[in-house]
Amino acid sequence: MDLSIEIEGIHFKNPIVTASGPLGFGDELFKYVSPGIIGGFTSKTVTPEPITGNMPPRLVYIQNGLLNSIGLQNPGVDLFIQKTVPFLSKACVRIISVGGENPEDFADVTRKVEKFADMIEVNLSCPNVGGKVIVSDSQLTKEILSGCKAMTKKPLIAKLSLDLDVVRQSQIISDSGIKIVNIGNSIQGARFNFKTGKPFLKHVKGGLSGPAFMPIALWKVYQVKEAFEDLMVIGLGGVTKAEDVMEYAIAGASIVEIGTQTMIDPKSIQKIIEDLKNMLEALKLDFKAIVNVSHRGGFR
Amino acid sequence: MDLSIEIEGIHFKNPIVTASGPLGFGDELFKYVSPGIIGGFTSKTVTPEPITGNMPPRLVYIQNGLLNSIGLQNPGVDLFIQKTVPFLSKACVRIISVGGENPEDFADVTRKVEKFADMIEVNLSCPNVGGKVIVSDSQLTKEILSGCKAMTKKPLIAKLSLDLDVVRQSQIISDSGIKIVNIGNSIQGARFNFKTGKPFLKHVKGGLSGPAFMPIALWKVYQVKEAFEDLMVIGLGGVTKAEDVMEYAIAGASIVEIGTQTMIDPKSIQKIIEDLKNMLEALKLDFKAIVNVSHRGGFR
Amino acid sequence: MEMLKISEKGSYVLLELPYNGKAMPGQFFTIKAKTGPYIPRPFSVYELKDGNLKFLIKAGGEMQQFLNEDIIIDGPFGNPISKIDDVLLIAGGVGYAPIHFYALVYGFKEMIIGMPDDELFDFVDIPDHCVYVVNPTTPVDLAKLSPLKNILVCGPHEMIKGLKRDLPESTLYAIMEEKMACARGMCEGCAVMTRDGVKFVCKDGPTFKVSEVDLEWTYQ
C-alpha cells in the first residue's frame, strides 16, 4: 500500500519524520539510519546566537520516559549553516527548527536557513529556556509567525506546547495563516532527589518525553482536528512502534514524528516503517485513508 | 520519627490519604486495610442525584498507568448518607468529595454531608463528565466555592485539574479564601483502536493515572508552593512507593494521596507508610520537616 | 516456579503455577510480574488440580512480555458458579478457559466450542463427547440444534448476543468479561447494565443471567 502523503505541496515518501532535538543535527543519526528510508528529518532548534545549554545533570530517568533539560544548546545559525547545512540530506524532507526569544530572532534565523530547508518548524514551546513558553503569549506568537512568514515561501510548522490548551493555541496559529501544527513539545515535569531534598534539575522543571505520555498527545491531536478540520497536524510524543503511528493517524495526524525512541535505538525507526507498511497491507488501506478516520466513524 | 501533620486544625496521624474514586466508598477497601493505619480516606465523589456512569469500556490499559472513564457513577447524596455514611470509619480523617454541575449542586451536597465529614473536597476537575472542567471557568468556580463555604465550617479542599495552569487555578482558590488545594485530578488522554479506527472510549478522552504521570504533578505542586506559600497542598498522582511520598513532600505537599496503587494492591499502602517511617528515621527528620524543603534549599 | 506452554504459532499460552489454595469455576485471578504490567490482568481459571493452577492466555498483549518472569497472582476473585442441571456449555476462543474448568469440576451434558483457528483447538484439552466448530460456522448455529435449555457460555460479546437473540426460550448464563482495574468492586470499572442497574463483573459476576443484562449497553 502507499505510505506517501503530501502536506502543503511537500511530498513525504512516508509519514515518519524525526523530531527536533533528540537526534541533534543528523550527523550521528545517519551513521545508523539511511535518510532514504524516512519521510523527513527535523534539525535540532537553531537560534541566532550560540547557546551553551544547561548545566548537568541534563537528564533524569523516569519510568517509561525521560526528563530532559538540555536548554536548546546549539552552535547558533551561522555556524549551523557553515558546518551542518552542507551535510543535510535531500533524500528525505528537510525540516529546520528555528528558535529564539523575540520576533526578530525567529525572522533572522528563518531568513538565513530557509533556502536549505523544505519546511521550517517554528519552536514556540521549548520547556527548557526562560520563564513562560512563547505560545502562552498570543500577541508574541502572532508577531513571530508573521515575521517568519515574511522571510520565506516555504511551508511553516508551528510547534505547540502540550502543557497549554491546544485548541486555543491552534486558534492563534490558524489566525496567523499557518496551516500545519506540531502537537507537540515535551511536557513540563520535575523530579526531586530524596537524598538531598532538592530538585534533580537546576531549573527544577524539564521536558518529559517517551511512551508514557502518548495518550496525552493523542487526545490533543484529536481535539485540534475536531476544532480545525483544515489544519494539518503532526503527531508527536511517545511513539515506539508502528501501532502507535496508526493511533496518531487515526486520531488525526498526517505526519508522525519520533524523538526519544529513535534516540535510544536508531535502527528501530526502520522497523517501525516496515511494520506500518505491513499493518496497512493487512488492512488494504493507503496511509492517507487512515488519517483522521476516527472523525469519520472509524474503518467500515 | 513523627509522621503526623496538622492541616487547618485537622490532625492526620500520617500524611497518607486515599484518593477519591479508585477506592469507591471504602466498604471493600477496609476489608484489606485497617482505617487505623492511614492518615485519611476520601470518598468517591458524591453528587445530588444518582449518576449511572459511562458505558463500558470504562478502562483502557496503558504502559505504567491507566486511562479511565467511569463518569462519576455514584448513588447520589441521599442514598450515600443512608447506606455508606454509617460505616465511614472515624479511625482516620474522613474526607467527603462533593461534585455536581452548578453552585446549587455543590452547596446541596455539602450541606447534607458535612456533619459526617472532617473535611470536604470540592471536585472541580473531573475529566469524565460534560464538556469543560469546572475549574476552567473562574466565575463558576468562585460561586461554587463560596456556596460550599456557606454550608460548612469544616475545612474545604479544592481539587484542581492537571490539564490547566495550576497557578491560575490556585489564584482563584486563594481569592475564594480556601486554604487547601489538591493537585490534582487525572490528566486527560485518549487511546485509539487500530483495529476499528475508533477511540476506545465513547467520550474519546478519559482520565490518566498511575506512576507515569508523577513528574507532571510534582512540578505543579512545586509551582503552586512557589507562588502561594500560604496554600496547603495535597500531592496526588502516580505514587507507588515511600520514595514517591518523599518527593511530593520535598516539592511542597503536606499530604500525599494514593489512588491507583491502592486500588490494584490495597495492602501496599501499609508498606508505603512503614517504608516512609524508616526513610525518615534514617534521615532523623520528622515528616513536617521535609514538607516543602526544596524551597528552602534542600536538606542541610 | 511456573511453567509456560506455548501453542504452535505462538498465539496462545498455558501458564501453570503451583497453588495451594482453592478456587471454583467462574472465579478468576489477576496476574502480573514484578516489572509489569502495572495494572494486573484478570484471567479465568482454566484448571486447578493437585496444587497446579493453569491459565489459558491469548498472546499478543502487553501481558505476554512479562510471562517469562516470576508471576504474582492475586485472588481468587468473583463468585463461583453453582452446578447447573443438564447444561449445554458453549465456549468461544479463550472463553474456553472457564468452561473447561467448569466441565472438569461439574461435568456437563453437551459442549460446543467455537475456535477462531485450529491452533487453539490443537492446544487445549477437549473432552471426548463434545462438538466444535472453527469459523465461519458459529456455536450459535449448533446450539439451536440442541435440546438442552440451560446454557452456560463464555465468549465474545457478539456470541452472547447471538445466543440471546436466537434462543429466546433458553435459560442463558454468561461469564462476562470487562476490563478490570481493582478486581474488588471498588473502582467501578467493570460495569455491566442489568435490570437492577449497573453491576460489576468482579464483584457481582462474572456470571450473569443473560436475560437480566442489557447487552447493547456498551461502546464497541
Place this chain on the structure above:
Amino acid sequence: MEMLKISEKGSYVLLELPYNGKAMPGQFFTIKAKTGPYIPRPFSVYELKDGNLKFLIKAGGEMQQFLNEDIIIDGPFGNPISKIDDVLLIAGGVGYAPIHFYALVYGFKEMIIGMPDDELFDFVDIPDHCVYVVNPTTPVDLAKLSPLKNILVCGPHEMIKGLKRDLPESTLYAIMEEKMACARGMCEGCAVMTRDGVKFVCKDGPTFKVSEVDLEWTYQ
C-alpha cells in the same frame, strides 16, 4: 545466557554475558532488558576475557529489577583510553569497573582503591600489589604520598575535584560519568564543560584530561 553474581548484602551485581566482539578500556555499553528500563543505562566494561563480558553494577536503581531477564547490550561506545606510562590508578566505589579493565589490559604501576564498604571490596577481584582504603580515609590522601605523576581516576565527582585541588602538579585523567540517553553524541545530554566549550561524555569522552574540565559546572 547471562549470569548474575550478587554481593553479600545485595548492594552490587556482577553481570556476565557471552560477547564475541571487541572492547577497549574506557569503553562502555548500554544495557536494558526487553521489558525495561525504557532508557538503556550506560555501564563501563569491568572485564572482557575469552568471550565473556562483565559489568559491575551498583544495585538499588531501576535497572536492577530487569537484570534477571534477557539482557540487550548495545556498544561499545566511547573512546578507548591509550596506555598511560607509569600510571597511578585510582578508583572510587563502582568507578573501579573501568579501572579494573584498564589494569587487566595495560597493567599499572600503583593502584589506590577507595571503597564505600567492605562488601564491595570483598566482591571484586583486586590485583595483589595495590592499596585500598575504606571510608573515611580517601584515596586522595594516599595519592599525595605516591611519587607517580600520571593518574587515571574513576569515581565520584568529589573525588576528582579533590585530586585536582590537592595534586596540582600531576597529569590527571578522569573517566567521567554523566546520565546518558543516546550514548551516540546526538542528544546533548551528557555534557561536561571544557576549555573548548561543552563536550559530551559519550562521544568526546568518557576520559578527559582533568586540567581541561570545569568541574564546578554542575548542579549537584
